[in-house]
Amino acid sequence: QVQLQESGPGLVKPSETLSLTCAVSGYSISSGYYWGWIRQPPGKGLEWIGSIYHSGSTYYNPSLKSRVTISVDTSKNQFSLKLSSVTAADTAVYYCARRRGSDPIYYFDYWGQGTLVTVSS
């Protein structure tokens, strides 16, 4: 059974960098598929942040692209998110997920439980 688990600080100060890691078990990232980050501000909808392939190829939401970096560590079977210059608007539950599919069918089949990150001084 594939499992994903997010970890990282639950509180980040404004203007600092948010850093999260997603540990994957039950499947080797090196075997394929894309891996992504999705967030959900309190009481609001889901927003795709970006995705990464095991080779390191990345794709980011254009609205966040200037502040986002997603990286992968296949030796630890995990991938990470960095979001710089955070503001209160970045307060959200952050999820990691596995993306499967090929044209014209794509979907996120496994999700982590999510971790709440609050931006506050």
Next chain:
Amino acid sequence: SSELTQDPAVSVALGQTVRITCQGDSLRSYYASWYQQKPGQAPVLVIYGKNNRPSGIPDRFSGSSSGNTASLTITGAQAEDEADYYCNSRDSSGNHLNYVFGTGTKVTVL
């Protein structure tokens, strides 16, 4: 980037049928996937592709698509189906490498 629009809320009587729709230009190029999210929990994939259900998803959930609209139908809604539902597809604008989520629909089972 593309947008996916959903009705904010719908209600359904216990045991009846409810259809949730998702509209957007990207749905002319890509199939929608659908996610159920209960309070305090992570989203769960319920439908993907033309009409595919992951293992463990009841067959009362079904999907369809026509033009720029995708639909999720719950036939014989149960109390445990009360949740928020989100559609998602690849973004057909720009370089087609991004993803967009729908605005979400809250389903209430009466």
